[in-house]
Amino acid sequence: MTHYEPGLSDRFGRRFSYLRLSVTDVCNFRCHYCLPDGYQKTDQPEPLTLAEIAPLLQTFAQLGTRKVRITGGEPSVRKDLTEIIDLTARTPGIEQVALTTNGYRLADQIDDWHRAGLQRLNLSIDSLDPEQFGAITGYHHLDRILAGLERALTLGLDVKINAVLLRGFNTERLQQFLDWIKDTPVTLRFIELMETGNNPVFFAEHHVSGEAIRQQLQASGWQAKTRAQHDGPALEFTHSAYRGKLGLIMPYSKDFCASCNRLRISSLGKLHLCLFGEQGYDVRPLLQPGIAPAQLVAELEQLLGLKHETHYLQSGNTGATRHFAMLGG
Numbered sequence: 001m002t003h004y005e006p007g008l009s010d011r012f013g014r015r016f017s018y019l020r021l022s023v024t025d026v027c028n029f030r031c032h033y034c035l036p037d038g039y040q041k042t043d044q045p046e047p048l049t050l051a052e053i054a055p056l057l058q059t060f061a062q063l064g065t066r067k068v069r070i071t072g073g074e075p076s077v078r079k080d081l082t083e084i085i086d087l088t089a090r091t092p093g094i095e096q097v098a099l100t101t102n103g104y105r106l107a108d109q110i111d112d113w114h115r116a117g118l119q120r121l122n123l124s125i126d127s128l129d130p131e132q133f134g135a136i137t138g139y140h141h142l143d144r145i146l147a148g149l150e151r152a153l154t155l156g157l158d159v160k161i162n163a164v165l166l167r168g169f170n171t172e173r174l175q176q177f178l179d180w181i182k183d184t185p186v187t188l189r190f191i192e193l194m195e196t197g198n199n200p201v202f203f204a205e206h207h208v209s210g211e212a213i214r215q216q217l218q219a220s221g222w223q224a225k226t227r228a229q230h231d232g233p234a235l236e237f238t239h240s241a242y243r244g245k246l247g248l249i250m251p252y253s254k255d256f257c258a259s260c261n262r263l264r265i266s267s268l269g270k271l272h273l274c275l276f277g278e279q280g281y282d283v284r285p286l287l288q289p290g291i292a293p294a295q296l297v298a299e300l301e302q303l304l305g306l307k308h309e310t311h312y313l314q315s316g317n318t319g320a321t322r323h324f325a326m327l328g329g
Contacts (some may be wrong), residue, residue, distance in 0.1 A: 007064030008263070008304055009304065015064070015261060016065070016260075017064055017066045017261055018261050018262040018263070019264075020068075020263070021068055022047075022071050023047055023075050023084055026072065026073045026077045026265050027074040027102070028104055028139075029102050030095045030138030031137070032202060033164055033203075035063045036202075038138070044268065045268060047078070047267035048265075048267060048287070050084065052269065052284065053084060053087060053088075054087060054091075055296070056287055056296075057087065057094065058300055059297060060300075064268065065295065067095065068097055069100060071099075074101065074102050082113060085099065085113055087120050089117025096120060097118055098119065098120035099121055100122040100123075101124070102137070103145035106123070106145060107147045107151060110151050111151070111155070120158045120160070121160070123145070123160045123161055124162045125142070125163060127142075128177060129176070132173070138163060142178050149186075153186070160247070161187070163189070164192075164193055165190050165192055165193060166206045167206045181243065183243055184243060184244050186244050187246070187247055190249070192207065192208070192250050210249070210250040214248055217246060220239075221239055225245065232265050235249075237247045242316055266280055269284030270282050270283070272274065273303065273306060274307065
């Protein structure tokens with residue numbers, strides 16, 4: 001029988017204090033690397049309700065979760081997103097509340113989200129060139145997104161900018177990004193394109209390794225930053241001449257999974273032990289009225305025993321992830 005330390009841990013000694021909670025798989029962008037044809041509506045059930053999310057958060061907090069990131073799809077398509085943020089922030093034990101968004105409603109909603117308890121924001125900006133941004137995302141209002149970003153910074157949120165490395169799209173824009181963060185206090189993170197079930201051809205044509213950029217940064221005086229307890233897998237760098245920071249997320253690098261500290265719940269209430277796992281495990285029935293919290297605790301602890309040591313992406317195994325809108329990356 002597997003024995004666990006207090007809280008959520010697996011048989012490889014990894015502790016899980018970070019939950020990525022997807023609240024919808026709907027997205028209104030058409031990014032080439034995720035949903036090039038746009039979101040395709042299905043007949044699947046409605047996403048988790050506030051009444052279901054509440055016991056889920058309470059149980060994860062009881063088991064040592066301290067950081068919750070709300071993701072999609074695009075979470076702002078939900079009209080009750082502010083209420084979800086408020087619920088998360090008010091859950092005893094949750095110390096950090098974060099949101100990943102494409103920025104579509106950022107300028108209109110960031111004040112409400114901040115008042116509800118949002119502390120950290122991840123914003124996807126794959127290019128600072130308006131035409132190139134539109135070509136990548138299918139959405140041509142970069143200026144609107146940047147206006148929302150400025151407001152988030154004014155409110156004091158900790159902001160990270162995510163940019164997917166794509167051959168032929170934005171790798172040649174590295175200098176433009178570097179010039180931007182010289183005076184912009186954000187953490188810019190370059191993310192290696194990852195293969196999913198729906199994008200093998202696009203992946204083969206556009207994948208770029210982040211290793212060359214890492215070497216370039218270090219040769220230019222960027223210094224590696226110590227990873228904080230609840231941080232994700234990014235390697236972050238600082239430079240005395242820049243207000244912003246730089247990060248690299250390189251899932252194909254050696255030992256990428258060794259520091260894994262996150263679990264994922266899909267918008268339909270399935271626990272995903274890995275972004276590229278073979279399946280999700282349905283815990284939604286344990287979130288209904290009359291179900292003792294101990295049942296969900298026991299189920300989560302048992303399922304952690306199934307988590308693999310690595311994602312096997314390097315072997316071309318993409319698991320059940322067809323596209324990133326399913327789980328928010």
